[in-house]
Amino acid sequence: MPKITFDPNDLSFEVAEKTKILAAALRNKVDIRYGCGACQCGTCAVAVAPTECLSPMSPAEHALLDKMTLPVDGSIRLSCQTRVVSGEVKVDLSFQDKYSPDKGLF
Numbered sequence: 001m002p003k004i005t006f007d008p009n010d011l012s013f014e015v016a017e018k019t020k021i022l023a024a025a026l027r028n029k030v031d032i033r034y035g036c037g038a039c040q041c042g043t044c045a046v047a048v049a050p051t052e053c054l055s056p057m058s059p060a061e062h063a064l065l066d067k068m069t070l071p072v073d074g075s076i077r078l079s080c081q082t083r084v085v086s087g088e089v090k091v092d093l094s095f096q097d098k099y100s101p102d103k104g105l106f
């Protein structure tokens with residue numbers, strides 16, 4: 001069963017394969033910023049690693065990250081779109097303190 005750890009608080013949970021990062025956070029009452037839940041707003045962007053444990057980026061997610069001038073190499077993902085498929089994934093929620101869809105990275 002895949003495992004997901006939310007940093008900086010080091011909160012770890014086993015999740016069913018293909019669970020979305022946002023769903024795992026909400027189900028476990030992890031404080032995560034999000035908005036639309038539908039790949040429209042970019043509010044839910046998080047830093048993730050390793051990228052191989054996650055579902056491939058859809059064209060819509062890629063386009064939104066690119067529009068927000070965020071990296072599209074897989075290191076930043078939209079938590080409402082990204083599924084955990086295997087292994088142990090680290091999700092860095094502190095990224096959400098360094099970025100806003102309005103202002104970009106700061």
Ligand code: FES
Nearest residue numbers: 035036037042080
């Ligand atoms: S919550 Fe809006 S894009 Fe993910």
